Amino acid sequence: MTENNSNVKQFIIKNYLESEVNPDFAILVNGPWGCGKTFFIDNLLKEKYGEDYRKKEVIWLSLFGLSEIYQVQKNFLNYFILYLLIVLRNLFLML
Known part of the structure; x- marks a missing residue:
């Protein structure tokens, strides 16, 4: 290193x-x-x-091929929504 x-x-x-x-x-x-x-x-x-x-x-977020800030925001929002769905699923499975 x-x-x-x-x-x-x-x-x-x-x-x-x-x-x-x-x-x-x-x-x-x-x-x-x-x-x-x-x-x-x-x-x-x-x-x-x-x-x-x-x-x-x-959250691993790739910026490959993105050139506009709205693309980064949309990509992050997609990852965030996916993360929330996983958390909600895990909470539901604990019930």
Whole structure:
């Protein structure tokens, strides 16, 4: 791992994952296709939380091919609605 990646990891852990208040920002990982963006975040979460990291509430949002803010908003809203439906389903199954 490069020193820059280590610094980014520490920033994300300290200011996002270990924050005592909900952060009011998202994390954008930018780079060409196939450079390891998802791999980087996936491993960071695995390192921080162990094998249970997949149980964390993470929204993976791809901006690939989007060029307008309304497209980003629509994409996020779609993911958010899907997340809410999953939560509601899980609550219903607990009854």
